[in-house]
Amino acid sequence: MFAVLPFARKVLTRLIALFALVWVAACEPVGMGGMAGGSGQSIDPGAPxxxxxxxxxxxxxxxxxxxxxxxxxxxxxxxxxxxxxxxxxxxxxxxxxxxxxxxxxxxxxxxxxxxxxxxxxxxxxxxxxxxxxxxxxxxxxxxxxxxxxxxxxxxxxQTFENTADRLVRYAAREGKDRIVTVYSNNLAGQLGQQAIAKAAANAGAQIVGEVGYDFSQDGVVDAVPRVTETANSTSAEAIFLTANSAGALPLFAQMLPENGLSPEMTQYIGLARWDTPAQTLELPGVQGGWFALPDRGKAQRFKARFAQRTGNEPHPxxxxxxxxxxxxxxxxxxxxxxxxxxxxxxxxxxxxxxxxxxxxxxxxTNQRGLAVGTVRDGRVVILDPAPQGFGGAGF
Missing domain, CATH: 3.40.50.2300 (Response regulator)
Structure with a gap:
């Protein structure tokens, strides 16, 4: 069984350093921010x-x-x-x-x-x-x-709720509304699981199963057969993973298909970005999977301008x-x-x-316009573009 792990470990090692700070903002919660006010300071718009x-x-x-x-x-x-x-x-x-x-x-x-x-x-x-x-x-x-x-x-x-809502609504439109959630038993995983559950309730989708796992290699290995069994026994149409590339995604993306949960038959969905860093696109289980991402054109223009101004690419x-x-x-x-x-x-x-x-x-909290993308032959393809304003498709 462990023969499948070296490739995933290699990819994981390459990614950890790049993703170490991406979720740094998702620290342990301390309580509701501020007080009940927030009416804001008055300003003179004609002065600095x-x-x-x-x-x-x-x-x-x-x-x-x-x-x-x-x-x-x-x-x-x-x-x-x-x-x-x-x-x-x-x-x-x-x-x-x-x-x-x-x-x-x-x-x-x-x-x-x-x-x-x-x-x-x-x-x-x-x-x-x-x-x-x-x-x-x-x-x-x-x-x-x-x-x-x-x-x-x-x-x-960008919050988990925003991402989950975009993806679950798209999945429901595409007839993939019987969902199994796979999440890590830590703060990030639990927040992700809650966001997916809330999004499903809002979109009229159904969470037919939930599989938690310890945030470790052994925890992922132990979870794989449970995910497969849950998906098969519930006739799930989609597997929604909270894992990112710096965590359990490389293992799940390799081991779930090898354990009989074919991405061609069961739709894989990711709460995290699957297009950064580029090595993530090599993973077998992400091929055909869905994930949310910002407007690529605008994001690329910002990166180009930033690099021209500073001489380096911006942090994510x-x-x-x-x-x-x-x-x-x-x-x-x-x-x-x-x-x-x-x-x-x-x-x-x-x-x-x-x-x-x-x-x-x-x-x-906030709401951001996101596109829905997939991975085909190691490349990102946009399935549903990011909305350009509020009130239309995508929200």
Missing amino acids: VAVALLVPHGSSESGEAALARDIEAAAKMAVADLSGVQIDLRVYGTAGQPGQAQQAALNAVSDGAKIIIGPLHAESANAVALAVAPSNVNVLAFSNNPTIAGGNLFVLG IAGLGYDGIAAVGALIKTGKRDALSRSGLTQSAGFQGVDGVFRLRPDG
Whole structure:
């Protein structure tokens, strides 16, 4: 049985380093962010508006220095792209620590910041939102963890709920509405499982089985026959995997087909991106599978501009720095003194970001326009394009 593992282990080793920070924002939840306020600071739209950017400069964690650099560079790109709007961008280092992030936020408010973009980690974002709530300052954090959202704290990162909703609705339209969820028994896996269950209820699909597994090689190996048995006994039409390329996906993608669960007969769906890094496209089980991804044209244009400006490709979540500034800039341009209030931030029309359209929800989470893609012969093919606005297909 273990003869199938060396290839998967090899691919997994190549991917771990690249994905180590992608889900760094999905830290352990600390509680609901901020307080019940969030009405926001009043601004003078005709004068420069002070905006604080909190990034993990000074962090001891490997890779966070580069991430902080890229987020800052993306935010400055956005400021340069604004027309008819003046933003006084002020950058504060957090060292990736809640205490330092909180103090940086208090310093920013003392310096006159009308809104805060960042920080990165969920625990830090929660601490920042709580600290500045009495000053009526809203926070747009880079986290993708919905459990901290609310009050004056909004999360910019793409959430599991957003992705699951897009994919389950597409699956239901395509007649693949009997779903088995496969998830790891850790925070990320459990949040993913809950998101899929909620999406199924909203789309009229049915979760016919759920298989949890320990987040280890032995846990995956033990889960494979249980997944196959559950799929066969429930007449499942789709297997929805929460695993990503830095985790269990390489093993599942090889072992499930070899255990008799053919992707040609049962639709594989992934909660994570299956197109980055490129080595993921080599995995046998992802061929024909479905996953969600942003508008590829817009994403590629941002990457090209960023590389031309900085000399390096952006970190996968660096674009959130651009999105935060783009949203703030669009609101200031309306000329309203309460542009950065909760009602302004949650306008239904949303904003245009580096990956396409997005909007902030009253509960502090976000909704992003995503495409549905598949893998054919190691290449990505778009099955359903990302929506260009809200209210149409794809939402």
